[in-house]
Amino acid sequence: MASATFTVQEDTALTNSHITLNVAQTASLRSQLKSQRGILNTNNIEQLCKEFNVSVDSLLQGLVPLASEFSVAPVSHFHVGAIVKAIDEQQQVNFYFGANVEFDHQALSLVVHAEQSAINNAWLNGAKKILKIAISDAPCGYCRQFMNELADAKEFDILLPSQHFKLAELLPHSFGPTDLGNEFSLFNPKPQFAVFDDEQIEETFAGFALNAYVPYSQNFSAVKVSTFDNGDFYGSYAENAAYSPSLSPLQSALSQFFLAGLSFDKETVKGITLLETKGHENQAGVSKAVLSGFTDLPELKVISAALK
Template identity: 30%
Template sequence: MAQEGTAQHTDASGTNGVIGVGARKLPAPVLALDKFMLEPEEAAALQAQHGVSLRQLMQLLVAPAALLARPPTSAFPVGAIGLGVSGRVYVGVNLEFPNLPLHHSVHAEQFLVANAAAAGERGLTRITVNAAPCGHCRQFLAELITAETMEIVYKGKCYHLDDILVDKFCPSDLIEPGTTPLLLEPQRNNVCLAEDFSATAASSVVTQEAVHAAVDAAVQSYAPYSRCPAGLALVTTSGRVYGGGVIESCAYNPTLNPLQSAYIAFAAAGEGEFSQVCGAVLVELPGSAVSHEHSTRTALATIAPGAELTVLHLQHSA
């Protein structure tokens, strides 16, 4: 656990560092946190141990969550705690990548939502953060199926999204309400692999497991605006696989690309060094309105130099 006024992190080069000088000083956490999801019974046990309500527990978890952040550029760690309709408690943190443009960064609220989606969560009822959500995150949260009712807690006050994003641009401005599932509703894109992986990438470090993970991520990705589902799976030197799909925003720019989503899964699993990634597989529709290949190659080469990228095509299935 970090000392008071500092936050421990692991940077993209894999070295452990301490954020403190010139950084945002964090309060000493009341309890420790070393995972990114708590089952309902785990949350209940912590409530009993500390004699607090669930709302109070979420507030207590924000500080230790921020200690898990990886902000080597801004030195501004952010932690977010979310309560799912399932009763699970989810953790989100900000991720930053040295030597990449700032738009590659992942915000804590985005991490939280992607983390919940990967666990099959079907809605968030409350989010507690240690800093006011930026406009980027407020817009991203507008995609949630529970956006209208979800509580957002920061600086000791509770808000609803309409309070902090007045006259918001929302999914219904681009898609007919009820025609497309919203974020955290079940997604089922009718796509499948268009080619035989074994024939096209037999010598790749990317495995069949990784290909299946990338395709599954694409099938479950949230792409109601571009209609271009895409998924990506990372492979580590130890053989672990982490998948993630695109999560779009009606405002476009707050969209999480597949590489960001996969890195969220990587970080949520407790992996420390981005340099541990030795390969990745991206699956997307060829010739579509949106392609992630070029930006993925650029970002991956910076974050995990030497990692091999395999790009495979999807096709629409019946």
């Protein structure tokens, strides 16, 4: 069974109504985004705005086609890009890139949507408030529901190539966290004071699990993908009031992996580990289903640990 791979057109320039990059500029930005795992920080943004003489929001929309290049779409061949503009804990504005990820020979419900990918990228990397999200194509209902779980759902702007919206315009009469009695939301989770009752679990890995947004299942869960030469990639479980648009920890981690421009194969991947909360486990089955679409990968290691 063939594995999904990441490819880009290295000899093309990027053109958008907001900015135009020549071949060398496009290749340089691709390389930078891979090395920074799909993030442009404040200094990067300021430098690019000066270079192209554009505003921050023009740059935001202008770089969306570049985000689309990180798409892995072996089923639809439809490449979607998204970029979240958000503030981190230092009150700095960063761009968090995202793209759709599909899995060949697997249920279509297992895909990662571009909007999920960008929001996940921001969430995992310390963003505190989303200001805008620029998308190459109109968000589907699934993505609108995913965005409705955000703390800033009513505030941030959704920028499409020719129109701007608020989420309420795209999702009237919505169903969200408060309908299930949940006063918290993604980017504003319930404080978590428990720790795993297993001292052998790596601290960073445990942290991603404990930072998961799991108000409905209580399965504080994360995935760690270790590589031979490119470090580790982590993903956290992010649930949704509508349940189906929830993002599994493996989807979360793989989205980060592909934003680094890597191929998910035996030459790159050293190990894959799933950490779940004992008594609330629900991710092993779907993780194994996704991984079955790839050949010769390390066997999924599953750790179930109690909280104390």
